[in-house]
Amino acid sequence: MRDVDQNSAEVSPYECFACGNVVLAENAPDRCPDCAGQMRNRRTPIE
Numbered sequence: 468m469r470d471v472d473q474n475s476a477e478v479s480p481y482e483c484f485a486c487g488n489v490v491l492a493e494n495a496p497d498r499c500p501d502c503a504g505q506m507r508n509r510r511t512p513i514e
């Protein structure tokens with residue numbers, strides 16, 4: 468097996484605006500898998 472760079476992609480929690488569903492993903496999902504609503508990164512504070 469070759470070494471894989473595990474640090475290149477960090478999993479972050481993304482929360483659906485519409486239904487509050489939380490998805491763990493490396494990249495921001497386009498749509499909520501439950502309701503197709505907009506997702507936001509929970510680690511990013513909203514001003």
Ligand SMILES: [Zn+2]
Pocket residue numbers: 483484485486487488499500501502503504
């Ligand atoms: Zn949703």
